[in-house]
Amino acid sequence: MSEGSEASEANKPAKMAEPTRSAKSDEWDHPHVMIDLETLGTEPGSAILSIGMVTIDADDGRREEWSRCIDVTTLLAAGFTVDTETAQWWSRQSEEARAELWRDPRPVEEVMMAAASWLESFGPRVRVWGNAPSFDCRILATAMERCGIDVPWRFWNERCFRTFRAMHPGVVERDGAHHDALADARAQAMFVVGKLNDQEQPPAE
Numbered sequence: 001m002s003e004g005s006e007a008s009e010a011n012k013p014a015k016m017a018e019p020t021r022s023a024k025s026d027e028w029d030h031p032h033v034m035i036d037l038e039t040l041g042t043e044p045g046s047a048i049l050s051i052g053m054v055t056i057d058a059d060d061g062r063r064e065e066w067s068r069c070i071d072v073t074t075l076l077a078a079g080f081t082v083d084t085e086t087a088q089w090w091s092r093q094s095e096e097a098r099a100e101l102w103r104d105p106r107p108v109e110e111v112m113m114a115a116a117s118w119l120e121s122f123g124p125r126v127r128v129w130g131n132a133p134s135f136d137c138r139i140l141a142t143a144m145e146r147c148g149i150d151v152p153w154r155f156w157n158e159r160c161f162r163t164f165r166a167m168h169p170g171v172v173e174r175d176g177a178h179h180d181a182l183a184d185a186r187a188q189a190m191f192v193v194g195k196l197n198d199q200e201q202p203p204a205e
Contacts, residue, residue: 027127028058028059028196030123030125030126030127030157031055031122031123031125031126031127032055032056032058032126032127032128032129032159032192033053033054033055033056033119033122033126033127033128033129034053034054034055034056034129034161034185034186034188034189034192035051035052035053035128035129035130035136035137035140035185036051036052036053036130036131036136036181036182036184036185036188037050037051037052037135037136037139037140037181038050038100038101038179038180038181039086039139040072040080040081040082040083040086040087040090041081041082041083041086042083042086042135043081043083043139044138044139044141044142045079045080045081045139045142045143045146046080046081046082046083046086046139047070047072047075047076047080047081047082048070048075048080048108048139048140048143049069049070049072049101050067050068050069050070050100050101050180050181050182051066051067051068051070051111051115051140051181052065052066052067052180052181052182052183052184052185052186053065053066053067053115053118053119053185054066054182054185054186054188054189055122055189056129056189056192056193057193058192058193058196058197063186063189063190065182065185065186066115066118067181067182067185068106068111068114068115069100069101069102069103069104069105069106069111070105070106070107070108070111071105071106071107071108072105074107074108074109075108078108078109078146078147079146080108080143080146093178093179094178094179096180097178097179097180100180100181100182108143108147109147112143112144112147112149113147113149115140115144116144116149116150116151116152119152119153120152124152124154125157126152126153126157127153127157127158127159128153128157128158128159129158129159129160129161129164129188129189129192130158130159130160130161131160131161131162131184131188132160132161132162132163133158133159133160137153137158161188161191161192164192164195165191168195170191170194170195172187172188172191173187173190173191174186174187175187
């Protein structure tokens with residue numbers, strides 16, 4: 001090789017190494033939880049009608065689930081807001097989805113305390129997913145803070161299902177009504193698990 005060729009080779013950008021299985025799995029050494037909210041608005045401080053949360057297990061798809069509905073009267077008394085357009089949007093949704101909003105509603109402070117306690121059970125490094133985090137995670141965090149409850153996750157551990165789905169196109173299969181918080185969270189969690197498992201499969205010969 002000539003001196004000029006050696007200089008040319010030296011100036012080439014280094015090729016990045018392919019990620020190893022262990023490097024890719026580091027993220028999944030921590031617990032992940034998919035969060036879905038049904039609300040009466042799109043901004044922090046909006047009334048939350050129901051919460052669904054489902055764990056994401058990247059290895060075998062096992063999951064834990066948690067859900068609650070919130071008593072609207074306690075939300076209004078605590079100063080949470082209702083957006084007229086969102087309320088009208090709900091009037092056009094399926095009867096099945098609307099019925100889920102009134103399944104054993106509980107006071108907002110009680111629900112926020114229970115939600116925080118469930119998330120805390122996964123430890124301080126829990127990753128929380130939203131569709132997107134600026135909606136689900138931010139609105140839930142605001143509600144907890146308004147109720148005087150410490151948010152049980154760190155903002156840098158928020159993950160975005162909307163981004164994940166854009167990078168991994170496919171159909172989100174479901175076994176419940178659209179806009180049922182628990183059914184939505186479950187479908188999104190299982191979509192992530194399915195795509196991660198696809199990546200682990202060896203290429204077809």
